[in-house]
Amino acid sequence: MEAIWKLGSRGVAEHPHLTEEIEVDVAIIGAGITGLTAALALAEAGQRVMVLEAATVGGGVTGGSTGNLYAMLASGQAPLRRKWGDEVAASVVRARTEAVDHIEATIERLGIECQFKRQPAYRLSTEDRQHARHDLNEELDALISAGLDAEMIEDAGLPFDSWGIRIAYQAQFNPLHYVEGLAGRLQSEGVVIVQHCPVREVDPDSGIVRTDEASVAAKHIVQATHTPKGINLVQAGMLVTREYAVSAKLRSGEYPEGIFWVLDPFHSLRSYRHGDQRYLMVIGEKHPLGHHQIEAYRNLREYLETHFDVESFAFQWSAQQYSSPDGLPYIGRMHGHDNLYMATGFAADGLIWGTLAGRIIADQILERDNPWHAHFGARRITPGKSALQYVKENVTVTKHMVKDYLGIEKLDTFDDIEPGQGRVATVDGEKLAIHRTETGELKTLSAVCPHMKCIVHWNPSESTWDCPCHGSRFDTDGEVIEGPAYHPLAPPEERQ
Ligand SMILES: Cc1cc2nc3c(=O)[nH]c(=O)nc-3n(C[C@H](O)[C@H](O)[C@H](O)COP(=O)(O)OP(=O)(O)OC[C@H]3O[C@@H](n4cnc5c(N)ncnc54)[C@H](O)[C@@H]3O)c2cc1C
Structure with a gap:
């Protein structure tokens, strides 16, 4: 399932696979917006940088995002202000404003064609004005007090009754074309980017x-992998969710211009142009990983059809978010190792957090001051602000451990697993992830996630095995798609 951003994508030149050990100053794992922003800052400062990417440039969440660039948080500025107070809430907006400006300046400087455009953002209600007024007034106050140009409006110009807050001078772009542009520049500066590695x-x-082919020796190692690989303290309280996107061509009516967050329930709308063709997209139907909604895409299509004159549907895709327990990302040096860096906990706001993270990490490596590092440090501990989500997520993991291990059905035959279906079952005392392909072939793997031994769940919307504990996802051959696991699901005979 491909995202709309692939339209017009030029991809990135393939580098031959590694055959011998290489030494660099900085090894960056992951070629999303975080990794490539860091790589550019470091390469331009004269560091020898290598980027190792498991899939393709932008093939992670960056290329599955909505391409909205904004200074506030999508979950609301008011909750952030309530949790952290005025000063931190305003610093977040200043840091993120600077990151949007940095993206704009980089696009101009490098001549990247990615349809960057300044746009307003809207936070809208479709409910009775009396009912939602209180929350939106609090949000407006928080936005203005953080320095944003925001106002209440009675009509957002959508083809249905919607009113709320307009925030001026945010932006949109094609996130995949942007990171491909960064990668092109890096390659022209001699930086090696190894994809499918x-x-x-x-x-x-x-x-x-270590990769499957060769090892890289580096003075500094950056885990720009959206969540750190392996076992890390920050995974304990992290909420992992998936969100879905659908795009459509309209028969009649206007394509809305701007970032539209329609609350009650949350749907994000924006439009995009490729050549003469315009598209409208909707993003929503978020749920915790492992709790699958087979209807997610259907619900989004119905949402568009209810509110717009849809001619046809064009693309659908989904992507994953990691939300930290205290509402801010973890960026920078990791616990216990001064040469190891990470960036995670971006929630739905990571094109900007990733840009900030890339620059903060580069500054740490280059031993330069960075004004924003203090707020987002990866080593911070904030029990007062994290406790609720921390406890909730740990209860969820424990519940999955117990329920999934005890509740797995026993199977004597695979006959009733239909083509295209997957099922977790105990067979001869072994916990297996069993999938029958559309052509009838049976694929059997261990159902035990190699990260922390939780049991994976079948995801019928995307035909993947997803771990509900910490976000690892695997394809039907067992290979890691994303998340903290380093290694694939084992074949049955190799299980411990
Ligand atoms: C549906 C959705 C919409 C969103 N829309 C927006 C938006 O409009 N605006 C916004 O600001 N944010 C948005 N976000 C969030 C944002 O897209 C992400 O937070 C951000 O793109 C993360 O960038 P990243 O570079 O850290 O991670 P990624 O883009 O995921 O990059 C990490 C890379 O690491 C690679 N990798 C992983 N493991 C390994 C390994 N072992 N070896 C080598 N490589 C590895 C992956 O393949 C991947 O390419 C959205 C998120 C979702 C889920």
Whole structure:
């Protein structure tokens, strides 16, 4: 399932696979917006940088995002202000404003064609004005007090009754074309970007990054992998959710211009142009990973059809978010290792957090001051602000551990697994993830996630095995798609 951003994508030149050990100053794992922003800052400062990417440039969440660039948080500025107070809430907006400006300046400087455009953002209600007024007034106050140009409007110009807040001077672009542009520039500066090269192990003590082909020795290692690989403290309280997107061509009516967040329930709307063709997209139907909604795409199509004159549907895709327990991302040096860096906890706002993260990490490596590092440090501990989500997520993991291990059905025959279906079952005492392909072939893997031994769940919308505990996802051959797991699901005979 491809995102709309692939339209007009030029991809990135393939580098031959690694055959021998290489030494660099900085090894960056992951070629999303975080990794490539860091790589550019470091390469331009004269560091020898190598980027290792398991899939393709932008093929992670960056290329599955909505391409909205904004200074506030999608979950609301008021909750952030309530949790952290005025000063931090205003710093977040200042840091993120600077990051939007940085993206704009980079696009101009490097001549990247990615349809960057300044646009207003809207936070809208479709409910009775009396009912939602209180929440939106609090949000407006928080936005203005953080320095944003925001006002209440009675009509957002959508083809249905919607009113709320308009925030001036935010932006939109094509996120995939942007990171492909960064990668092109990096390659022209001599930076090696190896795609289709999953990293299988990081040993910070010896500074070694191991792939299936060869190892890379590096003074600094950046895990720009959306969530750190392997076992890390920050995974304990992290909420992992998936969200879905559908795009459509309209028969009649206007394509809305701007970032539209329609609350009650949350749907994000924006339009995009490729050549003469315009598209409208809707993003929503978020749910915790492992709790699948087979109807997610259907619900989004119905939402568009209810509110717009849809001619046909064009693309559908989904992507994953990691939300930190205290509402801010974890960026920078990791616990226990001064040469190891991470960036995670971006929730739905990570094109900007990723840009900030890339620059903060580059500044740490280059031993330069960065004004924003203090708020988002990866080593911070904030029990007062994190406790609720921390407890909730740990209860969820424990519940999955117990329920999934005890509740797995026993199977004596695979006959009733239909083509296209997957099922977790105990067979001869072994917990297996069993999938029958559309052509009838049976694929059997261990159902035990190699990250922390939770049991994976079948995701029928995307035909993947998803771990509900910490977000690892695997394809039907067991290979890691994303998340903290380094290694694929084992074949049955290799299970421990
Ligand atoms: C549906 C949805 C819409 C969103 N829309 C927006 C938006 O409009 N605006 C916004 O600001 N944010 C948005 N976000 C959030 C934002 O897209 C992400 O937070 C951001 O793109 C993360 O960038 P990243 O570079 O850190 O991660 P990624 O883009 O995921 O990059 C990480 C890379 O690491 C690679 N990798 C992983 N493991 C390995 C390994 N072992 N070896 C080598 N490589 C590896 C992956 O293949 C991947 O390419 C959205 C998120 C979702 C889910």
